[in-house]
Amino acid sequence: MSTDLMPNRFRPGEVDLPKREAELIARRDAVLGSSYRLQYRKPVHFVRGEGMWLYDPDDRAYLDFYNNVPSLGHCHQEVNAAMAEQAGRISANTRYLEPRLVDYAERLVATFPKEINRVVFTCTGSESNDLALRIARLASGNEGVIVSAYAYHGTSAAVAAVSPNLGDAVKLSSNVRVVCLPGPEGVPETQAADFFEAQVKAAILDLKRRGIGVAALLVDSIFSSDGVWIDPPGFIAKGVAAVREAGGLLIADEVQPGFGRTGAHMWGFERHGVVPDLVTLGKPMGNGFPIGAVVGRRAPMDRFGATARYSNTFAGNTVGIATADAVLTILQRDRIPQNALAMGERLRAGVDALAQRHQAIRAVRHAGLFFGIDMGLDTAPPEERRALALDVVNTMRDDGVLISTTGANEDTLKVRPPLVCQAEHVDLFLATFERTLDRVAVNSRSPTSRNAARTRR
Amino acid sequence: MSTDLMPNRFRPGEVDLPKREAELIARRDAVLGSSYRLQYRKPVHFVRGEGMWLYDPDDRAYLDFYNNVPSLGHCHQEVNAAMAEQAGRISANTRYLEPRLVDYAERLVATFPKEINRVVFTCTGSESNDLALRIARLASGNEGVIVSAYAYHGTSAAVAAVSPNLGDAVKLSSNVRVVCLPGPEGVPETQAADFFEAQVKAAILDLKRRGIGVAALLVDSIFSSDGVWIDPPGFIAKGVAAVREAGGLLIADEVQPGFGRTGAHMWGFERHGVVPDLVTLGKPMGNGFPIGAVVGRRAPMDRFGATARYSNTFAGNTVGIATADAVLTILQRDRIPQNALAMGERLRAGVDALAQRHQAIRAVRHAGLFFGIDMGLDTAPPEERRALALDVVNTMRDDGVLISTTGANEDTLKVRPPLVCQAEHVDLFLATFERTLDRVAVNSRSPTSRNAARTRR
Numbered sequence: 001m002s003t004d005l006m007p008n009r010f011r012p013g014e015v016d017l018p019k020r021e022a023e024l025i026a027r028r029d030a031v032l033g034s035s036y037r038l039q040y041r042k043p044v045h046f047v048r049g050e051g052m053w054l055y056d057p058d059d060r061a062y063l064d065f066y067n068n069v070p071s072l073g074h075c076h077q078e079v080n081a082a083m084a085e086q087a088g089r090i091s092a093n094t095r096y097l098e099p100r101l102v103d104y105a106e107r108l109v110a111t112f113p114k115e116i117n118r119v120v121f122t123c124t125g126s127e128s129n130d131l132a133l134r135i136a137r138l139a140s141g142n143e144g145v146i147v148s149a150y151a152y153h154g155t156s157a158a159v160a161a162v163s164p165n166l167g168d169a170v171k172l173s174s175n176v177r178v179v180c181l182p183g184p185e186g187v188p189e190t191q192a193a194d195f196f197e198a199q200v201k202a203a204i205l206d207l208k209r210r211g212i213g214v215a216a217l218l219v220d221s222i223f224s225s226d227g228v229w230i231d232p233p234g235f236i237a238k239g240v241a242a243v244r245e246a247g248g249l250l251i252a253d254e255v256q257p258g259f260g261r262t263g264a265h266m267w268g269f270e271r272h273g274v275v276p277d278l279v280t281l282g283k284p285m286g287n288g289f290p291i292g293a294v295v296g297r298r299a300p301m302d303r304f305g306a307t308a309r310y311s312n313t314f315a316g317n318t319v320g321i322a323t324a325d326a327v328l329t330i331l332q333r334d335r336i337p338q339n340a341l342a343m344g345e346r347l348r349a350g351v352d353a354l355a356q357r358h359q360a361i362r363a364v365r366h367a368g369l370f371f372g373i374d375m376g377l378d379t380a381p382p383e384e385r386r387a388l389a390l391d392v393v394n395t396m397r398d399d400g401v402l403i404s405t406t407g408a409n410e411d412t413l414k415v416r417p418p419l420v421c422q423a424e425h426v427d428l429f430l431a432t433f434e435r436t437l438d439r440v441a442v443n444s445r446s447p448t449s450r451n452a453a454r455t456r457r
Numbered sequence: 458m459s460t461d462l463m464p465n466r467f468r469p470g471e472v473d474l475p476k477r478e479a480e481l482i483a484r485r486d487a488v489l490g491s492s493y494r495l496q497y498r499k500p501v502h503f504v505r506g507e508g509m510w511l512y513d514p515d516d517r518a519y520l521d522f523y524n525n526v527p528s529l530g531h532c533h534q535e536v537n538a539a540m541a542e543q544a545g546r547i548s549a550n551t552r553y554l555e556p557r558l559v560d561y562a563e564r565l566v567a568t569f570p571k572e573i574n575r576v577v578f579t580c581t582g583s584e585s586n587d588l589a590l591r592i593a594r595l596a597s598g599n600e601g602v603i604v605s606a607y608a609y610h611g612t613s614a615a616v617a618a619v620s621p622n623l624g625d626a627v628k629l630s631s632n633v634r635v636v637c638l639p640g641p642e643g644v645p646e647t648q649a650a651d652f653f654e655a656q657v658k659a660a661i662l663d664l665k666r667r668g669i670g671v672a673a674l675l676v677d678s679i680f681s682s683d684g685v686w687i688d689p690p691g692f693i694a695k696g697v698a699a700v701r702e703a704g705g706l707l708i709a710d711e712v713q714p715g716f717g718r719t720g721a722h723m724w725g726f727e728r729h730g731v732v733p734d735l736v737t738l739g740k741p742m743g744n745g746f747p748i749g750a751v752v753g754r755r756a757p758m759d760r761f762g763a764t765a766r767y768s769n770t771f772a773g774n775t776v777g778i779a780t781a782d783a784v785l786t787i788l789q790r791d792r793i794p795q796n797a798l799a800m801g802e803r804l805r806a807g808v809d810a811l812a813q814r815h816q817a818i819r820a821v822r823h824a825g826l827f828f829g830i831d832m833g834l835d836t837a838p839p840e841e842r843r844a845l846a847l848d849v850v851n852t853m854r855d856d857g858v859l860i861s862t863t864g865a866n867e868d869t870l871k872v873r874p875p876l877v878c879q880a881e882h883v884d885l886f887l888a889t890f891e892r893t894l895d896r897v898a899v900n901s902r903s904p905t906s907r908n909a910a911r912t913r914r
Contacts, residue, residue, distance in 0.1 A: 031575065032551075120489065313739070
């Protein structure tokens, strides 16, 4: 595992900066808490956004292939108009009757399997996961939580304590157990489900031996922070069954895969053929407006609501609801998930073709418009692979295309453009990626084809 | 303590509802989690807001003397214009350089004592308190937290666990200790500081005997959920000193008193002559837009930032920043805290005059535009006093004025209008309050003056 919690970040003194950015960073450092990190070796500075593009103060355009919050593109006029119109009318809270809240809640749950028919609104994905853990713990009567080895589920104290991705600086809860994923362990796809089930069962047993029951298996169904380990579809199902048999719930963290990101489905868990007990939503729900939700089955929701009061001042306010409603309308009307599927296939074909010519691409995984592209030879030391990934990301940044890294070793390129991306953007990304590989990985060209093994994992 | 966690709420079957509201409630109950509560015996239904007013579907106006989020009034055009303008330009995140974030952070910390000069943004007051606890625990190396007897600090798991106000349904952390406040215990003002210090020292000793150090004293400086126990100014200072001597921090929860609510000061802690280590912000910061912050001294912020990464996707996004910036501009330009001070004095004089004629008013406490008005005779049983307060609140609701209840026995009227309220609104509130007292408390008239004892506590 990388000991640097965020390798793709600015480190003072590493690069020379223009006076304008150096001065802004100095002012920033003097007033913001030092827990903030700037992305990229040379931080980006944006003052305008539009669709797939972000612009710096000199009006230089950067193609955004990284931000999964503005799924419909930056500064979407129709979404913003809905937000502004509602802000001019009323921003009621959930203790008052207001029809738009109910209308949207009905529309939202209609996108889920019928068992999932209750919703509680929050303001962020972290709040969603925090609340889901509270519900699961109360409903199960248990405290234990099982997560993947490099999971990240958010920033609140309770959620950070089940996020091994945050590293040693953030203490894990004594009630959390981590399980390995089949992909990073090199387990063949045919054995993936059994491997995951065995991992989960071992975690359950270990919890029980310490007198801790299982409250939940909490998973991001595309395992983005683990390095986008999505295949084979269904590999989590047996592990889910084991958790339920032990009295625990399945919480699907859809903050990253949800709202059509995976293309073929509105929700990432659908790829795995399971129906969660609780589903947590966030990032793209309001295309940037702070809104999230916990959606779930009636039984755990009722068990929680019977005794606990949950009142979130801003959550479910009518402005956020109107904004999220506009996002959902556009997602469905403009068939955005279908676009994500088609553009994902185009991007996959392009990356696979590049992988034929560049040994630097070790493996490719994707669902819809969420890609993990492993960099560096299998035989290379982890530090070298990570350095290569960082070089690629920062060379592309300098060339006007935004991506970053993920995974236990942070040697996986994390590529997740807004879902409105078109063929011209995919092609521009691919051209820039190829130019970068030519420049960064000059020694990794290989005439031999490795793609069969490569794209398998 | 009231066993009903939210007495002023809708209970199905208690009152007859019009068909329109009954149908909306049925749809709502079928899709929202049952942890939601509707306010008032007969829920309110609003579809439009403007300044001090909320309007139902029949365009009947209700005077808002309760909502402390839209401090500048509902649907403030200038604030909304700033939000919409920024949403059309860019909504950058904090990993990118963007000058407005820094500009606003500088303006915000300039409103604090000079020792408090660092800020981290969040989306809600709950996130602010959750993060402040994480910082205090890491910076102090301790886990214990001291709060007031009926404190409420938010909804995340970690914060709910230090919120005794949530009642038995939400388990308190084994690391939290509650302290009594001098006011509700009937302690004379001259002894209040010593009493509070003794309470805090006993809590510290109890924590230490169990091997738990003190991370923080976490207080809302107007103790709103305890029943608005604000006096005498400075009564918390000796307790704060004891916490610091034990290695703990002072976290001032300014979600309710902050941004000028107390009139004489921008921040509630200033009334008490203390400078906190960390200050948490929320509710009125964006006049309804979900934004909050932790503001604090450099040392604990640096200690946290040195090892922990805190990345909150939506927090500090440029749209929230532009909105909060407009709010701060208007607060300062239009001298809103000064208005809160003046209107608070006018309201206090009116309530005191009513208290001369109505035994139903037991005591009045206020700072700026945050009022606690205790209902019912000292000699009346708690249930009777609570029922009286509920009758007043719901009679006023039917008469078109919104307030609610607070305090351990929920017999205190909680009155906190938007800070832009004018003399005409104060006078309308007072006229409605008087009419309500005449109607509800017909048996509580008294020709004798009790106001000296009454207004003391």
